[in-house]
Amino acid sequence: MSARLLALAYAAVEGRDFPAARRHIEAALAAGDRRPLELLAVVHYMQSDFAGALARLEEARREGVSTADGLSRLIRLHLLAGDPRAGWELLRDCCTHSLFGPALYPLPRWAGESLEGRRIAVWGGGYGDDIMAVRFVPQLADAGAIVSVNCRPALIPLFQTLRGVHEVLPFDVEATEVELHANTAELGYYCGAAEGRVWPENGPYLHADPISLPGGARRVGLVWAADSRHLEADDRTAALADMMPLAQVPGVELYSLQVGRLAAQMSPPPAGMTIRDLSPGYPDFAEQASQILGLDLVITVDTAVANLAGALGANVWVAVPFIPDWRWGLTGDRTPWYPTARVYRQPSRGDWRSVFRAMANDLASLTP
Numbered sequence: 001m002s003a004r005l006l007a008l009a010y011a012a013v014e015g016r017d018f019p020a021a022r023r024h025i026e027a028a029l030a031a032g033d034r035r036p037l038e039l040l041a042v043v044h045y046m047q048s049d050f051a052g053a054l055a056r057l058e059e060a061r062r063e064g065v066s067t068a069d070g071l072s073r074l075i076r077l078h079l080l081a082g083d084p085r086a087g088w089e090l091l092r093d094c095c096t097h098s099l100f101g102p103a104l105y106p107l108p109r110w111a112g113e114s115l116e117g118r119r120i121a122v123w124g125g126g127y128g129d130d131i132m133a134v135r136f137v138p139q140l141a142d143a144g145a146i147v148s149v150n151c152r153p154a155l156i157p158l159f160q161t162l163r164g165v166h167e168v169l170p171f172d173v174e175a176t177e178v179e180l181h182a183n184t185a186e187l188g189y190y191c192g193a194a195e196g197r198v199w200p201e202n203g204p205y206l207h208a209d210p211i212s213l214p215g216g217a218r219r220v221g222l223v224w225a226a227d228s229r230h231l232e233a234d235d236r237t238a239a240l241a242d243m244m245p246l247a248q249v250p251g252v253e254l255y256s257l258q259v260g261r262l263a264a265q266m267s268p269p270p271a272g273m274t275i276r277d278l279s280p281g282y283p284d285f286a287e288q289a290s291q292i293l294g295l296d297l298v299i300t301v302d303t304a305v306a307n308l309a310g311a312l313g314a315n316v317w318v319a320v321p322f323i324p325d326w327r328w329g330l331t332g333d334r335t336p337w338y339p340t341a342r343v344y345r346q347p348s349r350g351d352w353r354s355v356f357r358a359m360a361n362d363l364a365s366l367t368p
Helices: 002-014 018-030 037-046 050-062 068-081 084-096 128-142 153-159 184-190 240-247 261-266 285-293 304-312 352-366
Strands: 119-123 146-151 165-170 180-183 218-223 252-256 275-277 297-301 316-320 341-345
Touching: 002 018, 002 037, 018 037, 037 050, 037 068, 050 068, 068 084, 084 184, 119 128, 119 184, 128 146, 128 153, 128 165, 128 184, 128 304, 146 153, 153 165, 153 285, 180 184, 218 240, 218 352, 240 252, 240 261, 240 352, 261 275, 285 304, 297 304, 297 352, 304 316, 304 341, 316 352, 341 352
Parallel strands: 119 146, 119 180, 146 165, 218 252, 218 297, 252 275, 297 316, 316 341
Antiparallel strands: none
């Protein structure tokens, strides 16, 4: 009976019928099945009841029915709306026990001890998250470590601009003579993120030479869609047509930084929009960094490009969904993670038009 109730609950959540989902979940819980606690947390989360979601996820953790997905959501909720220190501590613990996947190296993990004269390999797995997290890598070098970084190939030329890094390697090339290793995700715990020390004293931590673009107009780069493989891609993807208000601002030249299949939306672009493609094909992130620094402003949904522009210290306006990722916070138009970023929030789920109209109004006020 419990399995049937769970199936009905999952179907109701998929259909966003949250009252029905609650009924099925509560019936399963009353029958003694504690597994639906995480699904109940999802219902709370989808309705922006973050306190309720946190309570259910902590309950699942206490009762030993947490999954890796549930722990990941718990971490993100603590960082967004709960106790940031608890979030960073849980993230460290999950990395230490390889709960989100196997470790790249069969070596002791760095646990905050002295790094003077020691060799450490730092590795991640994503794009946006790694671009955000590698800000802490120079601190390891400053502490006396010889640092190797393993990352996806498209990030290698970009990460080679990190200060103090000994070498940057693809995942399938093992750093030699390494004594310790760490996931990029756990560096924040050891490098002061819980205390709010998140922006490097030296300023932007990734670098590139800007491309040359014609002057005479304000040059604005656009990204309207997240990588379709991302778990929250649907919530983080707009359409190029939603950005039409930006095309109506006088004195603005639009450039596309969009990659992937949804870049086809500019072939042709919506009627009345003129936009030049800066990123045909799949440029690596160093190439995109040069493109970004050749622009006056980047306007993007929550993608790796938002993190890249912020890491470069470029002017970037980020359109975030109604339920934002933790790095953008719950309120306000700024984030300590990227001082040059301005955050624009959906007033309701799926309402991108209002976001881009607000951006167009602000852009018009900047454009002579």
